[in-house]
Amino acid sequence: MALTDRTRIALIGGGKMGEAIMGGWIAASEHPADRLTAANFTVANPGEERRVYLQGRYGVACVADARAIEGADVVVLAVKPQVMMGVLEQIAEVPAYVGGKDGPLFVSIAAGLCTERLEGALPAGARLVRTMPNTPLLVGAGATTVAGGAQADEADVALVRDLFACLGAAYVIDEDDMDATGAVSGSGPAYVAALIEALRDGGAAQGLEAGLAEALAQQTVYGTALLMRETGQDAQTTRVAVCSPGGSTLAALAAMEEAGFARSLDAGVAAAVFRSKELGQC
Numbered sequence: 001m002a003l004t005d006r007t008r009i010a011l012i013g014g015g016k017m018g019e020a021i022m023g024g025w026i027a028a029s030e031h032p033a034d035r036l037t038a039a040n041f042t043v044a045n046p047g048e049e050r051r052v053y054l055q056g057r058y059g060v061a062c063v064a065d066a067r068a069i070e071g072a073d074v075v076v077l078a079v080k081p082q083v084m085m086g087v088l089e090q091i092a093e094v095p096a097y098v099g100g101k102d103g104p105l106f107v108s109i110a111a112g113l114c115t116e117r118l119e120g121a122l123p124a125g126a127r128l129v130r131t132m133p134n135t136p137l138l139v140g141a142g143a144t145t146v147a148g149g150a151q152a153d154e155a156d157v158a159l160v161r162d163l164f165a166c167l168g169a170a171y172v173i174d175e176d177d178m179d180a181t182g183a184v185s186g187s188g189p190a191y192v193a194a195l196i197e198a199l200r201d202g203g204a205a206q207g208l209e210a211g212l213a214e215a216l217a218q219q220t221v222y223g224t225a226l227l228m229r230e231t232g233q234d235a236q237t238t239r240v241a242v243c244s245p246g247g248s249t250l251a252a253l254a255a256m257e258e259a260g261f262a263r264s265l266d267a268g269v270a271a272a273v274f275r276s277k278e279l280g281q282c
């Protein structure tokens with residue numbers, strides 16, 4: 001399916017992530033196809049305050065109930081996982097929403113809900129693509145993984161990948177790897193923020209003012225990621241480049257390793273995978 005200025009996109013859930021995705025697509029200068037504008041979107045969101053805000057800020061049409069959006073070509077499911085199944089039951093009542101090529105392409109951003117479970121609640125044969133974005137998507141620097149369900153074809157998956165690539169980076173993966181990618185990039189912003197907090201506290205323990213230490217740590221994380229991206233340098237090269245023999249950085253890394261730095265991250269990623277499998281119920 002190609003996007004055109006007539007493509008109708010239903011956004012179900014105009015919350016934090018839904019707004020960022022829609023706002024990013026409207027603002028993106030490059031697109032998989034024609035530019036998307038506010039006219040392409042209708043948002044379903046129960047809270048009136050949110051609808052008034054989205055209407056005012058983006059000029060998009062808003063409705064209270066997902067059932068009011070008839071005949072969308074793409075349906076982005078951006079509600080919380082715990083309300084998702086109820087929303088899918090409502091959607092399944094909409095006569096225009098059939099499975100296969102005549103029906104819409106469904107795109108889920110819900111954490112932990114596998115395609116099999118979502119497809120089971122959608123009209124038979126529905127084409128579904130599951131994604132796992134992360135919060136830096138809010139500023140156009142997201143990392144999103146994308147996996148197709150049983151009925152989605154390669155073009156459906158490629159379209160969703162290209163759409164999310166407008167909001168940062170996007171990678172097509174096997175759904176079996178979704179929990180692991182969630183544990184790396186989905187939860188990753190929390191680990192990076194924890195690293196910044198720990199560096200702040202470490203700096204403060206050495207007498208730095210905490211605000212300055214946090215600003216330095218934050219800029220260092222940002223700058224290091226940018227350096228690696230701009231130069232194409234991998235993590236190991238970037239690390240080694242800062243370490244002079246017998247110097248303070250090597251001393252720091254040795255002390256961190258001794259305290260279990262890499263081991264603790266490895267354990268954290270494994271714990272996130274374990275917990276998301278427990279929650280996924282597939």
Ligand SMILES: NC(=O)c1ccc[n+]([C@@H]2O[C@H](COP(=O)([O-])OP(=O)(O)OC[C@H]3O[C@@H](n4cnc5c(N)ncnc54)[C@H](OP(=O)(O)O)[C@@H]3O)[C@@H](O)[C@H]2O)c1
Pocket residue numbers: 012013014015016017018044045046047048050065066078079080081083087109110111132133134135186
């Ligand atoms: N935040 C993250 O880090 C992150 C990362 C990756 C993926 N995700 C996924 O993104 C999804 C959305 O998360 P979020 O952080 O954007 O949550 P959010 O800000 O709470 O947004 C959810 C929105 O869904 C609306 N909603 C509730 N029931 C609805 C219904 N029946 N029909 C239509 N809309 C309905 C809510 O409206 P009301 O407030 O009016 O009830 C709210 O605006 C979740 O599935 C989450 O797993 C989040």
